[in-house]
Amino acid sequence: xxxxxxxxxxxxxxxxxxxxxxxxxxxxxxxxxxxxxxxxxxxxxxxxxxxxxxxxxxxxxxxxxxxxxxxxxxxxxxxxxxxxxxxxxxxxxxxxxxxxxxxxxxxxxxxxxxxxxxxxxxxxxxxxxxxxxxxxxxxxxxxxxxxxxxxxxxxxxxxxxxxxxxxxxxxxxxxxxxxxxxxxxxxxxxxxxxxxxxxxxxxxxxxxxxxxxxxxxxxxxxxxxxxxxxxxxxxxxxxxxxxxxxxxxxxxxxxxxxxxxxxxxxxxxxxx
Numbered sequence: 001x002x003x004x005x006x007x008x009x010x011x012x013x014x015x016x017x018x019x020x021x022x023x024x025x026x027x028x029x030x031x032x033x034x035x036x037x038x039x040x041x042x043x044x045x046x047x048x049x050x051x052x053x054x055x056x057x058x059x060x061x062x063x064x065x066x067x068x069x070x071x072x073x074x075x076x077x078x079x080x081x082x083x084x085x086x087x088x089x090x091x092x093x094x095x096x097x098x099x100x101x102x103x104x105x106x107x108x109x110x111x112x113x114x115x116x117x118x119x120x121x122x123x124x125x126x127x128x129x130x131x132x133x134x135x136x137x138x139x140x141x142x143x144x145x146x147x148x149x150x151x152x153x154x155x156x157x158x159x160x161x162x163x164x165x166x167x168x169x170x171x172x173x174x175x176x177x178x179x180x181x182x183x184x185x186x187x188x189x190x191x192x193x194x195x196x197x198x199x200x201x202x203x204x205x206x207x208x209x210x211x212x213x214x215x216x217x218x219x220x221x222x223x224x225x226x227x228x229x230x231x232x233x234x235x236x237x238x239x240x241x242x243x244x245x246x247x248x249x250x251x252x253x254x255x256x257x258x259x260x261x262x263x264x265x266x267x268x269x270x271x272x
């Protein structure tokens with residue numbers, strides 16, 4: 001199994017929103033913040049090559065999907081070079097077999113469709129796209145709050161490719177999406193258990209290494225108490241099992257393994 005992080009673009013979001021009720025003097029000691037009170041959040045899809053298949057976790061923010069106003073509001077300083085990154089690996093977007101979406105917020109799903117002239121078309125035309133059932137139902141009828149992150153242009157072009165699941169789905173042997181809720185009602189995490197190695201992608205329940213504390217949840221979370229419960233259920237035991245945690249958003253780390261106590265970093269892979 002091979003993991004390769006692709007450049008899906010960069011956003012900068014309000015630090016207070018990203019850390020919710022946690023006071024700034026606490027979270028700013030763990031994650032850098034700029035003069036606009038924004039923190040850097042990468043949107044780097046993870047290519048997993050296993051059993052002769054190419055799996056992609058999330059899709060980045062794509063290209064040409066945002067107005068200048070949106071770029072300013074979301075602190076977008078760089079768009080995706082995913083297609084070029086795949087070319088360097090001898091692949092194209094046609095070679096992606098499965099896309100594992102933890103949820104469909106704009107910073108995860110905007111790369112799923114691209115402009116072809118005046119029309120939006122699937123970026124990964126041969127892929128099966130896995131989305132949790134509640135997430136898929138809610139994004140097509142967003143409420144007054146969620147319509148600011150569930151964009152029709154991200155899901156409508158790909159709806160014929162989508163497969164849904166309720167509690168969990170094992171896409172490949174030992175590679176499983178598990179419904180967690182919390183960040184959104186249909187949010188899921190990725191759990192990998194192969195060859196005696198455990199790898200967990202907590203997605204936006206732990207978007208950065210600084211969100212390891214179960215109580216440090218986002219103001220963006222639709223169901224913050226569910227986020228805390230899910231972190232206690234999945235994150236805490238995985239730390240004790242010395243699992244690797246992989247990241248999509250973190251500015252510094254691609255992966256971290258903590259010691260059993262969860263207080264010391266035992267091993268890490270840095271973003272180059």
